[in-house]
Amino acid sequence: MDPLMAALILFVLALIIGFEVITKVPPILHTPLVVASHAMAAIMVVSAIEAAGTGNTLSARILGFSALLLGTVNVVGGYLIADRMLSMFKGNKRKK
Amino acid sequence: MDIVNIIRNVANKYQAVFYLITVLFFIFGLRLLTSPRTARRGNVVSAVGMLIAITITLMYHGILTYKLIIIGLAIGSIIGAISAYALDLRAIPQYVAILNGFGGAVSALVGVSAFIQKELPKNVTSLHFYSAISVDTFIGTLTFWGSMMAFAKLQGLITERPVVISGKNIINLLLLSISAVSGILLVNDPYNIYYLIGILVSASLLAISLTIAVGGADMPVIIALFISYAGLSASAVGFIYLTHGLIMVGSLVGASGLILTRIMAKAMNRDFYGILLGNITPPEMSKLQGGEDIYAGRIKSTTPEEAVMILEASKKVAIVPGYGLAVAQAQGPVRDLMAELEKDGIEVYFAIHPVAGRMPGHMSVLLAEVDVPYDKLKTLEESNELLPDTDVAIVVGANDVVNPTARYAKDSPLYGMPILDVDKCRSVIVIKRSLSPGFSGVPNPLFANDNTVMIFSDAKPALTELVKEYRELRR
Numbered sequence: 375m376d377p378l379m380a381a382l383i384l385f386v387l388a389l390i391i392g393f394e395v396i397t398k399v400p401p402i403l404h405t406p407l408v409v410a411s412h413a414m415a416a417i418m419v420v421s422a423i424e425a426a427g428t429g430n431t432l433s434a435r436i437l438g439f440s441a442l443l444l445g446t447v448n449v450v451g452g453y454l455i456a457d458r459m460l461s462m463f464k465g466n467k468r469k470k
Numbered sequence: 471m472d473i474v475n476i477i478r479n480v481a482n483k484y485q486a487v488f489y490l491i492t493v494l495f496f497i498f499g500l501r502l503l504t505s506p507r508t509a510r511r512g513n514v515v516s517a518v519g520m521l522i523a524i525t526i527t528l529m530y531h532g533i534l535t536y537k538l539i540i541i542g543l544a545i546g547s548i549i550g551a552i553s554a555y556a557l558d559l560r561a562i563p564q565y566v567a568i569l570n571g572f573g574g575a576v577s578a579l580v581g582v583s584a585f586i587q588k589e590l591p592k593n594v595t596s597l598h599f600y601s602a603i604s605v606d607t608f609i610g611t612l613t614f615w616g617s618m619m620a621f622a623k624l625q626g627l628i629t630e631r632p633v634v635i636s637g638k639n640i641i642n643l644l645l646l647s648i649s650a651v652s653g654i655l656l657v658n659d660p661y662n663i664y665y666l667i668g669i670l671v672s673a674s675l676l677a678i679s680l681t682i683a684v685g686g687a688d689m690p691v692i693i694a695l696f697i698s699y700a701g702l703s704a705s706a707v708g709f710i711y712l713t714h715g716l717i718m719v720g721s722l723v724g725a726s727g728l729i730l731t732r733i734m735a736k737a738m739n740r741d742f743y744g745i746l747l748g749n750i751t752p753p754e755m756s757k758l759q760g761g762e763d764i765y766a767g768r769i770k771s772t773t774p775e776e777a778v779m780i781l782e783a784s785k786k787v788a789i790v791p792g793y794g795l796a797v798a799q800a801q802g803p804v805r806d807l808m809a810e811l812e813k814d815g816i817e818v819y820f821a822i823h824p825v826a827g828r829m830p831g832h833m834s835v836l837l838a839e840v841d842v843p844y845d846k847l848k849t850l851e852e853s854n855e856l857l858p859d860t861d862v863a864i865v866v867g868a869n870d871v872v873n874p875t876a877r878y879a880k881d882s883p884l885y886g887m888p889i890l891d892v893d894k895c896r897s898v899i900v901i902k903r904s905l906s907p908g909f910s911g912v913p914n915p916l917f918a919n920d921n922t923v924m925i926f927s928d929a930k931p932a933l934t935e936l937v938k939e940y941r942e943l944r945r
Contacts, residue, residue, distance in 0.1 A: 377593050378709075381717055385705060388718035391497060392725025398504040401824060402838075402847045404730060404831030405562060407503055410513055411697055412569040414496055415704040415723040417520060417716055418576045420527040424711075425583040426538045434583045439538050441579035444572040446546020447553070449524075452569055453517045454554035455562075460510040462838040465845060 402463075406456045413452025419445035488526040489715025495519025496719060500726075506844045523715060559839055560796050563693055563828040567621035570696045574613025577703035578670070581606040584710050585666055591711050599710065600660050604653030606706035607666065608673045613699040615677035620692050623684070624828065630686030635679065642679055648672040687909035691734045691745055693829045698727025730830050737824035737850070739876075739887035765905055768918040771926055774935035777899050778943050780923070781936075784861035786817045788853065790890055791833055792826050794867020794902075795929050801840040803933035804866065808842065810940050819846050821853035821863070821890050823871040854891050863892040865900045866929050869908030874916055883910050898922040901932045 399407050422445050425438025496519050502512025528539070557565055581603050590599050622628045635641065652668030659665065684692055705720025707713070735742040781787065789804060808818045820842065826833040834847050848856065857863065865872055872892045876884040892898055893916050900917060902924060907913055916922060925932050 377712055378598055381709060381712055381714065384714055385717050385721045388721035389725050392722040393729065395497060395500045396726045396729050400504065401831055401849050402834035402844055403503060403506060403509055405829060405835045406509060407726060408566055408697055408730065408830065410503065410516060411723045411726045412566065412573060412700060413520065414516060414719055415573050415700045416576065417523055417719045418573070418580060418704050418707045420523055421580045421707050421711065421713065421716065422576060423527050423539055425580055426542060427535060429583065429587060431586060434586045435538060437579045437583035437586070439542050441576045441583070442539065442542035443546045445576040446543050447550040448569050448572050449520055450547045450550030451554045453513060454551055455557060455565065456513045457510060458554060459835050460513055463506040463509065463844045464841065465507065465843055
């Protein structure tokens with residue numbers, strides 16, 4: 375199969391899975407969902423790592439490095455703040 | 471030489487498998503995010519998936535130097551960690567805008583770097599490679615500048631009011647065309663950097679022109695829309711090098727953004743498809759003035775001292791928070807009020823409209839922060855089932871979302887918007903500084919109802935006072 379076609383199929387299938395799973399996230403968790411989504415989208419750092427580590431020109435490496443830096447902030451910041459928020463959601467513990 | 475190649479080939483094959491595992495971790499993590507009980511675990515699962523992807527990339531690629539990578543990872547992690555713990559949760563929307571801008575920047579930077587390196591992966595044609603770079607740099611730049619504008623608006627650095635430029639649609643169309651033409655030219659002549667610059671500049675201007683037209687009230691929609699842009703830019707990066715993991719994750723995140731945008735658009739009475747096409751400007755503000763006529767002689771003002779009598783006689787109380795509650799830092803007193811009422815066996819719940827707060831789900835986080843249990847937080851649909859059986863609704867810092875004209879007044883800009891039907895409760899206590907209208911500019915007949923009493927005060931002193939009076943009453 376044409377590799378581009380295969381990639382497009384993956385794109386559409388993942389979109390459908392995304393719709394199915396995410397519609398089930400309750401409104402009270404939408405903010406953590408947003409932050410965690412951003413952390414996930416920052417998987418782009420893997421491309422940034424390649425750009426920074428394999429760059430054959432200085433400018434390509436600088437661009438890759440900047441991308442890596444910003445992407446890492448997103449990954450670490452995103453997951454930590456989602457965790458911080460989610461740790462606050464507590465059930466109704468009945469004190470007896 | 472052969473052996474090196476074999477190892478590389480095997481490594482590349484396994485890399486795809488490991489990316490697939492990452493995607494599965496992400497999907498499983500999102501699934502756990504569907505319940506507050508398991509959500510925290512889901513987040514960890516998703517983070518582990520990310521760790522796998524990063525580790526594999528670090529190990530298996532023909533990386534020339536690790537120095538830059540280690541420095542980048544270290545500095546990025548420190549900034550991320552410090553910011554995550556120092557953040558005031560009321561400022562989450564601004565933080566999200568920055569994360570979003572960074573996401574766009576990463577995508578654009580990787581695109582430009584790919585353009586400079588010109589190392590086409592095998593089985594990727596030049597047409598495919600440079601088209602992907604064009605789309606990627608366009609979306610990335612658009613996302614970056616759009617998010618920075620949103621941040622500036624949320625932070626109050628520039629006016630929150632929508633700035634309407636005359637002929638805005640033509641300008642936007644023109645900028646979009648310049649981007650498209652530059653993209654096509656770039657694909658034809660990948661050695662001319664001016665075409666890339668053409669995309670970068672026109673996308674930046676387009677982002678500014680689109681977001682400057684958005685008013686503060688519509689920010690939740692913008693935030694949601696940008697999430698799908700962030701997802702798309704991750705996918706676009708994936709398309710450059712045909713990295714399947716990135717394509718799938720970007721698509722997942724894109725879906726989450728689209729869903730939230732649709733929810734927000736519905737909750738705010740905006741046209742979802744119009745928003746997708748960049749038409750985010752709110753409809754004409756209502757010319758309906760005449761608030762004084764509706765209110766004249768019919769407003770009953772009261773004090774916390776009298777209001778607690780109403781509360782004392784009730785069995786079921788709804789608290790309806792708006793963003794005004796958070797602005798006034800009154801989450802603590804509102805939690806205390808809940809605790810006091812519950813001591814007497816009064817059932818209390820929070821009725822939360824989707825747009826209470828400045829981004830989807832914002833109010834839930836702010837209430838969870840002060841230890842309100844999540845089963846007390848009711849959605850719009852759940853609340854509207856409970857409200858007719860509720861004795862008292864306490865409305866704090868909310869206005870448009872409880873305006874009953876949304877149900878019947880066809881000429882109101884709120885008409886058709888889903889609202890919390892607090893007017894169906896036996897009595898309503900509204901805590902508000904004045905009778906000034908909400909974002910829609912429409913007067914609210916709820917305030918003039920026979921069963922409504924108003925406490926004209928800031929949220930925090932009023933609630934603190936209510937708690938104090940209630941304690942005294944019960945003693």
